[in-house]
Amino acid sequence: MLFTSPVFVFFTSSVAILYYFAPNPLRHKEIFQPLFLTLASMVFYGWHSPMLVILLSTSLFVNGLASRYLLQPYREASTRRLILILGVAANLGALAFFKYASMLVSTFLPSSWVRGMTPFLREIPLPVGISFYTLQGLSLLIDSYKRRTEGMEGLLNEIDGHPLRLYGKISFYISFFPRLMAGPISKAHEFVNQIGPKGVRDIDWNDAQRKLITGFFLKMVVADNLKEVTDAIGQPTFLELSSVTLLALLYGYSFQIFADFAGYSLIAMGLGRLFGYRFPVNFEFPYLSESLTEFWRRWHISLTSWLREYLYIPLGGNREGALRTYFNIFVVMFLCGLWHGAAWGFAVWGTAHGILLAAERLFRNRFGVIRKGRPRMISRFLRIFMTFNIVTFLWLPFRLGDFHQEIEYLRIIARGTYDIKPQMIFVLLFFSIPVVMYHIWGATAEVRSQMRNLAGSRLYSLIESSILALMLFMILVNFGAPSAFIYFQF
Amino acid sequence: MNPFRQVAQTFAIASLFTIVYLSVINLAGLKASLGETNYQANMIRLGDFFYGPNKDAVLVGSSIAGRILPKYFENSGLEVANLGLDGAVLLTGLEIIAERGYPTRLLLLETETIDAVQGPNDQAVVEGLSNLSFRLARWLPLLRASSRPSSIIYSKLKGWRDRSIDAEAVAGTKRQSIMLEPAKQRRGEDQVLAKQKVAIINAIRTAKASAGCIALVHIPCKGPVEDSRPPSMVDEIAEQLALPTIDVARVMASRGISAQYSDGTHLIEPSARKVAQIIAERVSKEFLERGGYIERKATY
Numbered sequence: 001m002l003f004t005s006p007v008f009v010f011f012t013s014s015v016a017i018l019y020y021f022a023p024n025p026l027r028h029k030e031i032f033q034p035l036f037l038t039l040a041s042m043v044f045y046g047w048h049s050p051m052l053v054i055l056l057s058t059s060l061f062v063n064g065l066a067s068r069y070l071l072q073p074y075r076e077a078s079t080r081r082l083i084l085i086l087g088v089a090a091n092l093g094a095l096a097f098f099k100y101a102s103m104l105v106s107t108f109l110p111s112s113w114v115r116g117m118t119p120f121l122r123e124i125p126l127p128v129g130i131s132f133y134t135l136q137g138l139s140l141l142i143d144s145y146k147r148r149t150e151g152m153e154g155l156l157n158e159i160d161g162h163p164l165r166l167y168g169k170i171s172f173y174i175s176f177f178p179r180l181m182a183g184p185i186s187k188a189h190e191f192v193n194q195i196g197p198k199g200v201r202d203i204d205w206n207d208a209q210r211k212l213i214t215g216f217f218l219k220m221v222v223a224d225n226l227k228e229v230t231d232a233i234g235q236p237t238f239l240e241l242s243s244v245t246l247l248a249l250l251y252g253y254s255f256q257i258f259a260d261f262a263g264y265s266l267i268a269m270g271l272g273r274l275f276g277y278r279f280p281v282n283f284e285f286p287y288l289s290e291s292l293t294e295f296w297r298r299w300h301i302s303l304t305s306w307l308r309e310y311l312y313i314p315l316g317g318n319r320e321g322a323l324r325t326y327f328n329i330f331v332v333m334f335l336c337g338l339w340h341g342a343a344w345g346f347a348v349w350g351t352a353h354g355i356l357l358a359a360e361r362l363f364r365n366r367f368g369v370i371r372k373g374r375p376r377m378i379s380r381f382l383r384i385f386m387t388f389n390i391v392t393f394l395w396l397p398f399r400l401g402d403f404h405q406e407i408e409y410l411r412i413i414a415r416g417t418y419d420i421k422p423q424m425i426f427v428l429l430f431f432s433i434p435v436v437m438y439h440i441w442g443a444t445a446e447v448r449s450q451m452r453n454l455a456g457s458r459l460y461s462l463i464e465s466s467i468l469a470l471m472l473f474m475i476l477v478n479f480g481a482p483s484a485f486i487y488f489q490f
Numbered sequence: 491m492n493p494f495r496q497v498a499q500t501f502a503i504a505s506l507f508t509i510v511y512l513s514v515i516n517l518a519g520l521k522a523s524l525g526e527t528n529y530q531a532n533m534i535r536l537g538d539f540f541y542g543p544n545k546d547a548v549l550v551g552s553s554i555a556g557r558i559l560p561k562y563f564e565n566s567g568l569e570v571a572n573l574g575l576d577g578a579v580l581l582t583g584l585e586i587i588a589e590r591g592y593p594t595r596l597l598l599l600e601t602e603t604i605d606a607v608q609g610p611n612d613q614a615v616v617e618g619l620s621n622l623s624f625r626l627a628r629w630l631p632l633l634r635a636s637s638r639p640s641s642i643i644y645s646k647l648k649g650w651r652d653r654s655i656d657a658e659a660v661a662g663t664k665r666q667s668i669m670l671e672p673a674k675q676r677r678g679e680d681q682v683l684a685k686q687k688v689a690i691i692n693a694i695r696t697a698k699a700s701a702g703c704i705a706l707v708h709i710p711c712k713g714p715v716e717d718s719r720p721p722s723m724v725d726e727i728a729e730q731l732a733l734p735t736i737d738v739a740r741v742m743a744s745r746g747i748s749a750q751y752s753d754g755t756h757l758i759e760p761s762a763r764k765v766a767q768i769i770a771e772r773v774s775k776e777f778l779e780r781g782g783y784i785e786r787k788a789t790y
Contacts, residue, residue, distance in 0.1 A: 228527035469503035481529040
C-alpha cells in the first residue's frame with residue numbers, strides 16, 4: 001500500500017478514527033491502542049501479499065519472547081547472553097536468508113549448481129521492510145539485554161504486569177505501520193517510553209501538517225516527476241545520450257533520491273504525529289554538508305545513529321588507535337552498503353564511502369580542519385560543492401549496480417559530448433529547484449529565526465502557511481506518475 | 491494559539507491559490523498541449539481524448555502522431571482527436587479504443603510503430619488510465635494533465651523553440667540534429683513480428699466495428715521526406731484488410747515540402763501543421779460523408 005495511494009488515505013483515516021474514538025473493548029486504552037495499531041500494521045503489511053504477515057508475526061513473536069526474558073531481573077547472566085545470541089541470530093538469519101541468499105548463491109556457487117536449484121532458492125522474494133524491522137528488533141534485544149534504565153522504563157515496568165501489555169508494546173514498537181516499510185528506524189530506548197494512551201489533544205497538528213505536506217510534496221511533485229527522466233540512467237537508454245545529459249541526469253538522480261527518501265521519512269513522521277508519536281529525524285539538509293562525515297550525520301540519520309550505537313562503538317569506535325578506527329569505519333560502511341541491497345553495487349557504494357570517510361579523517365588529523373585567513377563563506381561553499389559532487393558521483397554504483405555499466409557511464413561522460421535533450425533538461429531544472437530551495441531554507445535557519453523575532457509569530461506563521469499552501473497546491477495540480485518509494489526495495 | 495489555526499490558514503490559502511490559478515488559466519486560455527515527460531504527454535492526450543468533445547476522426551499511434559495536435563486541423567474542415575502516445579505503440583492506442591470505446595467515424599492509424607512491441611511506457615499508459623486522479627479529472631478539470639503548471643510552461647517554451655528552429659531552417663542556418671530511433675529499438679525478431687502482425691490485425695478488426703472507416707497514415711520521421719518509408723508490414727496489412735494508406739511523406743516530397751524535426755524524429759510545430767493540412771486534404775479527397783458516416787469513396 002503506497003502512502004500516495006487513495007486506498008492508504010482511506011486506510012489511515014479509518015484507523016485514526018477507530019484509534020481515538022472506537023468503543024474500547026479492552027477497557028484500558030493503554031492496552032487497546034498499541035494492540036489495535038499492531039493489528040492495523042498487519043493489515044497494512046499484508047495488503048498486497050498476506051504471506052508477509054506470517055514473517056512479521058514470527059519476528060514479533062521471537063523478539064517478544066526473547067526481550068521479555070532478557071528484561072526479567074532474576075535471570076542468570078549466562079542464560080541471558082545465550083538468549084541474546086539466539087535472538088540476534090534469528091533476526092540476522094531471517095534477514096540473511098531472505099535478502100542475501102540469492103546473491104551469495106549466485107556469486108559463490110558454480111553456475112551448474114545454481115541451475116539445479118529450485119526457482120525459489122535462486123530468486124528468493126525479498127519481503128518489503130525486512131531490513132528496517134530487523135534493525136528495530138535487534139535494537140530491542142540489545143537494549144533489553146543491557147537493561148537500560150533510561151528510556152526502557154516503559155517496558156521494564158511491565159515485566160510483572162499483564163503479559164498482553166508487554167507484548168502489545170513490543171509488537172507495536174516493531175510493527176507501527178508508518179515506519180514499517182522504510183523507517184525512520186527508532187531505537188527501542190528512544191521509543192518505548194512514548195507508548196501509552198493517546199488522545200486527540202496529543203496530536204501536534206502544526207508539526208503534522210508541516211511534515212505531511214512537505215513530505216508529500218517532495219515525493220509526489222519532485223521525486224515522481226524527476227523519476228520520469230532519471231529512469232534513463234538505466235541501460236541501454238544511457239548509451240545513446242551525451243555527456244552533458246548524463247551528467248545532468250546524475251544530478252537529477254541525486255535530487256530525486258533525496259526527495260524520495262526524505263519525503264517518505266517526513267510522511268512517516270507526520271503520520272506518527274497523527275497517532276501521537278515522535279520518530280527520530282532522518283534528514284537534516286544533507287546537501288549542505290561540508291564533508292562526507294557531516295553528510296552521514298545529516299543523511300539517513302536514524303540508520304547511521306543505529307550503526308554507530310550498535311556496531312561502530314561495540315567494534316571499538318575511535319578508542320583503540322587510528323588504524324583500528326579506520327578499519328571500523330570501513331567495516332561499518334561496507335555493511336551499511338550491503339544493508340541497502342543484496343548486490344555488489346551497494347557494497348561498492350558503501351566501501352567507497354568508507355574509504356573516503358577514513359581518508360577524510362586521516363586528512364583532518366594530519367592537516368587540521370580549516371586553513372586560517374580564507375574567506376569563510378567561499379571556503380564553506382567550495383566544501384559544500386565538493387561534497388555534493390562526491391556524493392552525487394557515488395550514487396552511480398548505487399543506481400546502476402553493475403561495475404561495467406558504471407565504467408561505461410563514466411566513459412561517456414568523459415567523452416565531452418554536449419547534445420542536449422531539451423525535454424529532459426527542462427524536467428531536471430524545473431523539479432530540482434524545490435530541492436535547492438529546501439536546502440536554502442535549511443541554510444537560512446538563523447536568518448529565519450531573526451525574522452521571526454522581528455516580524456512576530458503571527459506574520460511568520462502566515463508566511464509559513466503560504467509556503468505550505470503553495471506546496472499543497474502543487475501536490476494537487478502537478479503530481480507525477482505514482483511510483484513506489486526507492487527505499488521500499490531495501 | 492488554537493492548534494487548528496495554522497492548519498486552517500494553510501488550507502484557506504491553498505484554496506485561494508487554486509481559485510486564482512483556475513481563473514487565470516481559464517481567462518488566458520492556458521492549456522498544455524505537450525507534456526514535459528512521456529507520461530504527462532500521454533495523460534494530456536488521454537484527458538483531451540476522453541473528456542473533450544467527440545471528433546470526426548481519431549489519429550492513433552506513437553509520439554510521432556502525438557505531435558500532430560488537434561488544433562493544427564482547425565479551419566481544415568476535419569476535426570481530429572489525437573491518441574498519439576509518447577513512448578507507446580499503435581497497438582496500445584487501438585486496445586484503449588477497443589476497451590473503452592470511442593464512437594468515431596474515421597480512425598487514422600500512424601504506421602511508424604505498427605510493428606513495434608509494447609513496453610513499459612505502454613504499461614504506464616494503461617495504469618495511468620485507471621488512476622483515481624484521471625477518473626476524477628472528468629469532473630475536475632484542474633486535475634487534468636493539461637492544467638499542470640509545469641506542462642503549460644513546457645508547452646509554451648517548446649512552441650517558442652520550434653518556431654525558432656523553423657525560422658533557422660527557412661534562413662538555411664539550421665544545424666543537423668541528432669538522429670534517434672526509439673521505435674526501431676523495440677522492433678521484434680521474426681517470430682515476434684508475426685505475433686505482432688496478428689495482434690494488430692485483430693485490433694484493427696475490433697476497431698472497425700465501432701469506427702466508420704480506417705486508414706493508415708505514414709507521417710514523415712527521421713530525415714528528408716523523400717527517404718521516409720513506412721515499415722514493410724504496412725503494405726501487407728493494408729492489402730489483407732483492404733485499408734487505404736495516406737502517405738504524407740510522399741505527398742510532401744512530391745510538392746517539395748521539407749520536414750523539420752526537434753530531435754531527429756519528432757516534427758516541430760510548423761512541419762506538424764503542414765502534415766495536418768495534408769491529412770485533412772487527403773481525407774476529404776479519399777473519403778466522403780454520407781448520412782453522418784464517413785465512407786471510403788468508391789473511386790479510391
